[in-house]
Amino acid sequence: MIAIHATSRRRARAAPRAGLLALVLFVHAACREGEPPADAAATPRSWPPGTVLVLDDVPIVADDVDRIGSDYALLEPQDTLLQLRRLALSNTIIPTIAARKLDPERRARARELAESYRASLVADAMPSGPLTGPMETERKGDFRELGFALWSTALPLQPGAWSEVLETPGSFHLLRVRSREEGSLPSLTRFTIGLFAFPYLDDGTTSAVIDAAIDRSRLRILDETWRDAVPAALRYRLHAENP
Numbered sequence: 001m002i003a004i005h006a007t008s009r010r011r012a013r014a015a016p017r018a019g020l021l022a023l024v025l026f027v028h029a030a031c032r033e034g035e036p037p038a039d040a041a042a043t044p045r046s047w048p049p050g051t052v053l054v055l056d057d058v059p060i061v062a063d064d065v066d067r068i069g070s071d072y073a074l075l076e077p078q079d080t081l082l083q084l085r086r087l088a089l090s091n092t093i094i095p096t097i098a099a100r101k102l103d104p105e106r107r108a109r110a111r112e113l114a115e116s117y118r119a120s121l122v123a124d125a126m127p128s129g130p131l132t133g134p135m136e137t138e139r140k141g142d143f144r145e146l147g148f149a150l151w152s153t154a155l156p157l158q159p160g161a162w163s164e165v166l167e168t169p170g171s172f173h174l175l176r177v178r179s180r181e182e183g184s185l186p187s188l189t190r191f192t193i194g195l196f197a198f199p200y201l202d203d204g205t206t207s208a209v210i211d212a213a214i215d216r217s218r219l220r221i222l223d224e225t226w227r228d229a230v231p232a233a234l235r236y237r238l239h240a241e242n243p
Helices: 002-033 062-075 081-100 104-122 148-154 203-216 224-229 232-237
Strands: 051-055 058-061 137-141 166-168 171-181 190-199 219-221
Touching: 051 062, 051 081, 051 224, 058 062, 058 081, 062 081, 062 148, 081 148, 081 203, 081 224, 081 232, 104 171, 104 190, 148 166, 148 171, 148 190, 219 224
Parallel strands: none
Antiparallel strands: 051 058, 051 219, 137 190, 166 171, 171 190
């Protein structure tokens, strides 16, 4: 009788443990139902043709880099293709991508406003009364005074024609050339431009917050031949990795 009683007690203690184990296994299986298969999770993401680098899931296409690099070549004609790519990535592309993620909603509103302004300007349909949005301002100078982005955008414009919407780190712009003074070198060409600005970051903190955003960013190198196009110090800041 004693042996039978002890066995019964052991079975009674084992029953809750078995039930608990079954519950854990059931919950674990249920949680995994919504997960992709292991091979699906490992499937590489597809990128646009020509993508060589990816910054925070934003593809960087070789042709876009070289297009901006060709503008830098007007200032530095002695530079190699590799150095021109470094200038385009370091000074233009990477800061612009980093700025975009800081206030996406404000950026979207600024871009929409800039596009609506351009449509009105091209159609010569701007209101005749006072504007409630940005006002056109006048700027003069070469690439040093205007900044590389505005200066290089002005280069191919016909007098009076409005540019496409231009994005620089923290702002969108529209500009037209009012007058042009040719220099003995392209870098000495000076412009008087009319400019609308549509900022999405505050001017007083733009540089600092973009630098901080770059430090938080991650760079993936899809094409190993482009590794040296990103300066070593910048690769370190961006925690560069292979795909």
